[in-house]
Amino acid sequence: MTYQRPPQAIADLVNLKPDPLMLFGPDPDYIVIADRPMYPSIEELKEPKVKLAGRQINPDTFTPYGTRGFHNPRLRQLSTGTDRELQGLPEEGAYRYFTWSPDGTQIAFCLVTDHGLQLWTASRTSLQCRPVGEADINNSLGGVPYDFIGSDRFLIKRRISGATKPERTTSITGPAVQDSSGKEGANRTYTNLLENEYDVALFRYFATGQLWMHRLDTGEERAWAEPGIIAGLGDSPDGNYFVITYVQEPFSFNVPYDKFSDKVQLLDKEGYVVRELAQRPTVEHLPPAFGAVITEPRRFSWRSDHPAQLYWTEALDGGDPRTEVDHREQLYYLEAPFTGAPQPSIKLPLRFGALRWGRGDLAIAIDWDWTTRRQVTRRWYPDTPERTPEILFDHNWEDNYNDPGSVITVSLPSDHSVLLTRDEGQTLVMVGNGHSPDGPRPFIDALSLETGEKSRLWESSPPYFERPLFFVDQDPNYFLLAREQSNERPNFYLHHLLNGDEVRVTNFPHPYPQLQHTQYELVSYDRQDGVQLSGELHTPEGFRPGVDAPLPILMWAYPQEYKDADKAGQVTSSTHQFRRISPLSPLPFLAAGYAVFDDFAMPIVGEGDDEPNETFIEQVRMNAEAAVQKLVGMGVADPARVFVGGHSYGAFMTAHLLAHTELFAGGIARSGAFNRTLTPFGFQAEERTFWQVPETYVRLSPFVHADKIDSPLLLIHGADDSNSGTYPVQSKRMFAALDNLGKTARLCLLPYEDHGYAAEESILHMLWEMHSWMEQHSTGKPTDQASTTESLATLP
Incomplete structure (x- = not known):
């Protein structure tokens, strides 16, 4: 059977032009705009792929299978309403992973080529673009394959130079064998797992990368840290330290790569090991309950308002939420120069969820429990961890009508996020959906840390449906607002929280x-x-x-x-x-x-x-x-x-x-x-x-x-x-x-x-x-047609 088309009235709704990418920079007057790709053709889906360790990888490009790019990148200046195209780019090029430098002077992105991704940069003033090295980036495991280090350097994950793709042998040396561990656990039904030693060699080849430190001013580039299968990397707010996670062998045939054994290391800014933080085994045998976790240190993250203070958590219940304990989690921290023993911070009664940083006497911890659908938001004091955290909200996440909303953060020049506060730091800003029997009315509230009382700063008003998306980092009186009606598609505005002034960002027409x-x-x-x-x-x-x-x-x-x-x-x-x-x-x-x-x-x-x-x-x-x-x-x-x-x-x-x-x-x-x-x-x-x-x-x-x-x-x-x-x-x-x-x-x-x-x-x-x-089958009568046995599996 050949591909068929529905009636034209239905077909006309398929290839409508989607909304473009919009990326705000540190200066809210400038936005990177790029057109989203339309649907790929079936020929594009036929691109090669290998299925390894829960991933689908394009072996020609070292990218996730199906990687497609945006088109026609340009810079929009809101104050003048003008768009300027980026200069010096290949005709009909496709691009991914747009990023602003922390100071807003540079734009970085990856060109999608037939051989892989190539990093490019553009100056915000001239918009003249230039490549940064060859199209040899290793993006097999996904994510953004580069990062600004300050505004003058990049860390770029590249392929291993000279590595040879393993050849599949035609000889059979023996069967594929797996042994059970004797430990109880419950793994969901995963797909695309490793199956044999050839798969192991192939995954090692595609996933292994080397980080390179590149200087924008001189173009100098040097290898940084040890090569390996890099699953995570995060820098401290002062830029002097990094936490890196390497996947380790032996690999598992039972779970995807994000559950493989790994090691977590602390590196200095030159890429040398300062301290090993954790060696963690393959996660194959967690207790069979929602909220089960490993017993080793996990969830490493930097404290955003401190130059270099590193936090993580460890389970106190053996990782099993069915165990009755007073506290399930213990937070620990280390700070520069990272030579002493880990210091205990707060304990959490429920499973650790998230941290939001503010200052020495203000941070937010969120913990949760699956069985009761309970989520607790607590205010705590990082500089005095012995002080008991205070509950701000104790909420059932199924109860949409009484959802208090979420605290808002903004980004610092270090690219780390801190709590948005008002009134000299005594008021938190919260955004919620405002669900009610009459439908949602999104809101922005002010929460007094002194009294615990909330006051409404802004609310969506009928006949519009409006949503605050994020606050502008450099001027948090402004937030990006999406506004729509039942017969008017969403358009975007920069809206001033206090006086209501607006700058219109888009003017999209009705799509159909x-x-x-x-x-x-x-x-x-x-x-x-x-x-x-x-x-x-x-x-x-x-x-x-x-x-x-x-x-x-x-x-x-x-x-x-x-x-x-x-x-x-x-x-x-x-x-x-x-x-x-x-x-x-x-x-x-x-x-x-x-x-x-x-x-x-x-x-x-x-x-x-x-x-x-x-x-x-x-x-x-x-x-x-x-x-x-x-x-x-x-x-x-x-x-x-x-x-x-x-x-x-x-x-x-x-x-x-x-x-x-x-x-x-x-x-x-x-x-x-x-x-x-x-x-x-x-x-x-x-x-x-x-x-x-x-x-x-x-x-x-x-x-x-x-x-x-x-x-x-x-x-x-x-x-x-x-x-x-x-x-x-x-x-x-x-x-x-x-x-x-x-x-x-x-x-x-x-x-x-x-x-x-x-x-x-x-x-x-x-x-x-x-x-x-x-x-x-719209007649309402029993059909005379016999069960059809036609399958479209043989379509070309």
Whole structure:
């Protein structure tokens, strides 16, 4: 079969020009702008790749597979409203990893070439660009492969000069053998792992790099630190010390590289070892519980308001959150010259989450607990760690209506972040979503450290939906504001917090004027047991519910687990928000005359000691029944033409709904998992293993219930899906079951595609499959078509 295209009205929504990259510099008057790439072609997805240690690497370029660049980079000056193009660049070049120097005088970025990444720089004044070395950067493990050290030097990760790619031997010297350790643990179902000694040699070749220190003024470059597989690097605020993490051998065949054994070292500014901080084993046998961690030192980070003070944490509960202890974490620190014993700092009762630095008497620590969904924000005193931290907020993260928001930070010239304060340091600034039964109204609050009282500094006001994105480092009275309406796409402004002055940054037009006047409504309703639900209803322009004939409708959802029924029904979307139409969403079908019920609530509640998955089937059925009843009662949905679909966990949900209800004319399941015995060490929010609750894993496998599926089911899957637990075999085996049971089903395997689909041909064909499937099965009558056995796995 060849690639197909959906009706033109749907196809027109695929290749809309995306918003450009915008990168603010230290001077808020200047922004780097670059055009985002459109969808790649299927030919681009056919680029070579090797699958090693949980990564997909392009062997020709030493970059992550699928690396694509931005185009047409330019500098925008807000005060004049002018754009200037960067000079001296290759025609039609593609670029990634744009960065400003700390003083805002230089712009750095990588040119994407057929042989790899090449670092370039440009002066902000002249915009004349020049390369920094050859296209020999090693970016195999991802991340930004260079860093400004001050404003006059770079550290660049390059390939090992003269290294030879290992050759695959044709002779067989023996079997591949693995021994168990005798230790209990629970690893999720990882993909693209190392399988043999050739894979080991290949990963070593592609992942090993050498750091080079490059001077901008002279162009001089010298090797810095030892070569190795570098998994992390961070400099102290004074620039005199670095923490570096090296992955070590032997490598594991059971987990991806970020769980391999490693060593953490402290280096001086010349790249020499000052102190070894940790030697950590491969992480293969953590306790089988959310929040389980290693017992060795972890989460190394520099204190932002100190020249060179290094922090980390260690578990006090053996890394097992099931252990009853008064404190789970102990923070330690060392400071220059790093010769003494580690000093204890504060202890945390819950699992360590994050640190936010301010000054000697002000820092924020966040700790959390999975079982209770609890997150605690504490004020503490770094210079007097014996002082008991004070709780600022103790919050259940499922409770959106009472979310206090998050503290705001700004960057220092050292490129380290500190808390944004006002009133001579006595007031913190917080940003939150402002969720309520009427929808979210994002806000900025001031929190008094003396009284603990909050006051509102700014709030989004209808008919607009506005979001503060970040505060300007050099003038934190200004913040970047995104403003939108239901029929007006987001545009960006620099907004003054105190006097309301604004500078408009963008002026994007409506991206799809042909759908500008489609109708949107946030629909609320209750399910059978009283849990409040809602969903986003979209109908074609001019449609009148209860007057016009009901429409075919596509319902799209993704299940979410909760521990509290009241919180499961909270509203988190606004009728004032712009509805962006992604081709991977269900919204393109508005152009074909369908109604769409998007993101309709699919909570799975397990209160107290009850696990949500014990009643997953019953709850998804109640959710769907309540939604369909509401839509039919409104006169929106034709009950004979109601379709349901979802991606990933939503596909899993879809198969269950077809097996356990008779509500739907058909279903669409994209990139799903249907046999839970293939993910035996947990999935989604399920902590228990198959061997603890085998009956739950079996009952929750739609594959087991395939004989109950009587409505037509379309299965779509990326042929190279690397997502944990959703191997393409999941859809293949589900289709084989349906086919042999005489059910109506179709399997579409999209060549070269991963868990999400990227190529223009794939996306257009996916939309054609979905539209054709719904049109074919919209009669409401049993289909005469036999189960189709056509698979698209043989597409070129």
